[in-house]
Amino acid sequence: xxxxxxxxxxxxxxxxxxxxxxxxxxxxxxxxxxxxxxxxxxxxxxxxxxxxxxxxxxxxxxxxxxxxxxxxxxxxxxxxxxxxxxxxxxxxxxxxxxxxxxxxxxxxxxxxxxxx
Ligand code: 5GP
Ligand code: ZN
Numbered sequence: 299x300x301x302x303x304x305x306x307x308x309x310x311x312x313x314x315x316x317x318x319x320x321x322x323x324x325x326x327x328x329x330x331x332x333x334x335x336x337x338x339x340x341x342x343x344x345x346x347x348x349x350x351x352x353x354x355x356x357x358x359x360x361x362x363x364x365x366x367x368x369x370x371x372x373x374x375x376x377x378x379x380x381x382x383x384x385x386x387x388x389x390x391x392x393x394x395x396x397x398x399x400x401x402x403x404x405x406x407x408x409x410x411x412x413x414x
Contacts, residue, residue, distance in 0.1 A: 299344040304395035322361045334403030335375040345396040348385040375402025
């Protein structure tokens, strides 16, 4: 999608600190890291969110998850990590291109969500 910031990052039209890439996904360091390890993994193709996937997307969805452990370990999170996919308004998604957050570092990430 031409006006999507993450499509532009995957295409190399907007600079990013690359962590990994293959035929299906592109991974890069979050511009505002919340933990020592904070990598985003995105499909190369534009998928707006996890609320927009179909069975045809299963290969790329599997790849998003299967690269997570490698990216976490390579980027300072060798003893576990948290994977998050914020989805839509209720999920707090800010960028409307599906992305998997990989959060970690030497210390525990902390509580899963704050009590409201
Ligand atoms: P969301 O809230 O949509 O799940 O997360 C979007 C994430 O993308 C945020 O953590 C934000 O810091 C990150 N982000 C937004 N714009 C850019 C950008 O241009 N470059 C990089 N590297 N990260 C970005
Ligand atoms: Zn996009």
